[in-house]
Amino acid sequence: xxxxxxxxxxxxxxxIIILLISCQKQKAEWKGTIEEVNGVTVVKNPKEPMxxxxxxxxxxxxxxxxxxxxxxxxxxxxxHISVDDRxxxxxxxxxxxxxxxxxxxxxxxxxxxxxxxxxxxLNGPRNVCITPQYEVMVPDSWNNRLTFFSLEGKFIRSIxxxxxxxxxxxxxxxxxxxxxxxxxxxxxxxxxxxKFDSELNYLFSxxxxxxxxxxxxxxxxxxxxxxxxxxxQIISGYPExxxxxxxxxxxxxxxKIQKDYEPLEIAEEQLERLKDFPPAIKLDVPKHHAAxxxxxxxxxxxxxxxxxxxxxxxxxxxxxxxxxxxxxIAKLPLNRGTQVIKKNKLYAIEADEEGYHIIKRYKVxxxx
Numbered sequence: 485x486x487x488x489x490x491x492x493x494x495x496x497x498x499x500i501i502i503l504l505i506s507c508q509k510q511k512a513e514w515k516g517t518i519e520e521v522n523g524v525t526v527v528k529n530p531k532e533p534m535x536x537x538x539x540x541x542x543x544x545x546x547x548x549x550x551x552x553x554x555x556x557x558x559x560x561x562x563x564h565i566s567v568d569d570r571x572x573x574x575x576x577x578x579x580x581x582x583x584x585x586x587x588x589x590x591x592x593x594x595x596x597x598x599x600x601x602x603x604x605x606l607n608g609p610r611n612v613c614i615t616p617q618y619e620v621m622v623p624d625s626w627n628n629r630l631t632f633f634s635l636e637g638k639f640i641r642s643i644x645x646x647x648x649x650x651x652x653x654x655x656x657x658x659x660x661x662x663x664x665x666x667x668x669x670x671x672x673x674x675x676x677x678x679k680f681d682s683e684l685n686y687l688f689s690x691x692x693x694x695x696x697x698x699x700x701x702x703x704x705x706x707x708x709x710x711x712x713x714x715x716x717q718i719i720s721g722y723p724e725x726x727x728x729x730x731x732x733x734x735x736x737x738x739x740k741i742q743k744d745y746e747p748l749e750i751a752e753e754q755l756e757r758l759k760d761f762p763p764a765i766k767l768d769v770p771k772h773h774a775a776x777x778x779x780x781x782x783x784x785x786x787x788x789x790x791x792x793x794x795x796x797x798x799x800x801x802x803x804x805x806x807x808x809x810x811x812x813i814a815k816l817p818l819n820r821g822t823q824v825i826k827k828n829k830l831y832a833i834e835a836d837e838e839g840y841h842i843i844k845r846y847k848v849x850x851x852x
Contacts (some may be wrong), residue, residue, distance in 0.1 A: 489617060512852070514811050526812035529743040534813045535852055540805075542830060542846040543713045548573070549842030556584065556592035562833045562841040564611040567824050568619075568635065573831065574612045574620060575843060581606040583622060586843075594637030596620060603641030610650075616657040623653035623663065630661070630684075643684055651675070656707045656716040657731065660687070664708060666695070675708050677720055681737060691720040694717060700766050704750060706774035711781040713808075713827055719781055726775035728787060728806075739788070741810035747772035748792045776804070782825035784808065790820070813852070819844075 497682040516529040560579035567573055571588035581599035583779040586592055608626030609777075619640060620633040630653060632640040653663030659682035661750050667676045676692040693708035710720040718735075720831045721728040730739040749772055758767060773792040781787055785808035793802040796819040803822070815846040822831035 490838065495646070516811060518809075523737045523808075524737055526739045529810075529812035531744045531746070532812075533804070533815045534811065537814070537816060539814050539851045541849045541851075542818050543849070544646060544844060545829070545847050546590050546845035547842055548575075548586055548844075549836075549840065551836065551838055551840045554592075556595075559584075559841040562843070563609070565823050565831055565833060565843060567826050567829075567831055568614045568618075569615045571827070571829070572635070573843060573845075574614065576609055578609060578731045581609060583609075583612050583620065583633075585635075595638075596637045597622065597631065603642065604633070606631065609652075611652050613654045615655040615659075617655070617659060621653070621655055623649060623650055625649065646683065648684075650659070652710075654712055656712055658682075658716065658733075660733075662710075662712060664710070667692075672714050676712055677708060677718070678693065679718070690718055690731050690735055691722065691729065693722040693760040698765065700768045700771060701761075702768045703761070706771055706772060706777075709776075709778040711779065711787075712783045713785040714783060715785070717785075718788070719787060720780070721776075721779065723774040723776045728789070728810075730810075739810060741803065741806055743812055744774060747775075750774075764850065777801075780823065780825075783827065786813075788816075788818075788822070788824075788825065790822075 512534040514534050516527060518525060518527050548557065549559055559577050561577060562575055563578035564576040565573060573586045574838050575584045577584065581597060583596040585594045597604055599605065601607060606622060606624050608624055610625055611624045613621045619633055620635060622631045624631055628646045629642040629644050631642045634640055649666035651664045653661060655661055655767040661680040661684055663678060664675050667674050673695040674692045675695060677690045679687045679690065681687060691708060696702060696705050706723040708720065708722050710718065712718055716733040718731045718792055719728060725742045726745050729737055732738050761767060777785055777787040777790045777792060787806040789804040791802050795802060798817065800817045801820045803816045803818045804812060806814060807813050819832045819834055820828060823833065824831040825848060828848045830848050832844050834842050835846050836842055
């Protein structure tokens with residue numbers, strides 16, 4: 485009896501230890517600060533995240549794309565993907581000027597658009613957006629319009645964007661249009677993030693970044709990155725410093741997310757590629773990269789920041805991840821083509837061994 489009691493006591497002891505370790509992991513300490521500055525919440529993050537890499541794991545579920553086979557499963561130049569609430573995948577092929585649609589099993593459903601200038605044609609597609617109004621919107625910079633399709637692939641309508649020069653464009657839950665416009669000015673030509681109503685009437689501007697000056701070109705000049713979260717908040721950042729701004733739907737700045745970081749020096753192999761530039765172009769090459777490259781927001785309002793830091797011996801980059809409050813929670817090695825995380829699924833544009841584009845979907849598991 486005593487031996488049995490001792491075994492139970494030992495088992496209980498180890499169970500408590502495991503439970504304590506688990507609880508300790510769940511309650512990882514965040515070492516940043518939050519303060520109010522002139523009515524704006526400023527979240528300052530340390531260099532190190534709250535959790536280790538293993539807080540996040542991936543399991544491959546689906547692969548779409550073939551080097552040779554049916555046209556429906558071949559891609560020339562995948563530029564962007566989007567995913568609707570059913571798990572249907574919309575893949576923008578920039579070279580072919582169309583969007584292919586696949587269901588959650590990876591089965592081909594339809595093709596939207598083709599090269600041209602007629603109704604429903606595409607000429608310079610920038611991205612593909614699944615709107616909250618259950619339509620598919622493709623901004624077409626060369627045809628100077630926004631083109632709308634049904635989820636089944638039927639052309640619905642288009643909105644002219646002239647005299648604007650809209651690039652990446654998205655739509656919020658109220659039907660308002662948010663996009664980056666090229667503003668040409670002799671003093672300060674720039675990319676400017678603007679918000680419009682559903683008829684493309686200008687409402688206000690949010691953020692901007694300079695356009696490279698061809699007279700003294702910085703080939704590593706950072707550009708504006710932005711996204712919209714599930715609450716119609718607009719997240720924007722120009723990475724000359726590590727700062728991300730959050731605006732409410734009315735365009736008022738409400739939060740800034742900042743992070744300490746070590747500037748990453750531009751690699752020698754990257755500098756070697758600059759030798760291909762025409763001698764007539766004067767280059768102004770900095771010593772370090774910008775604070776980050778770009779970012780996107782998932783369906784839980786986490787911000788995934790694509791950094792310049794490579795993962796050793798892998799074709800991946802580190803992504804800094806911030807929660808909905810702006811706290812730095814993880815540093816994750818992800819494929820550089822990662823574009824969407826929705827309903828605990830990660831979607832990425834990758835390449836096979838021969839360099840052909842494929843779409844991958846992974847199951848996501850968080851451990852915090």
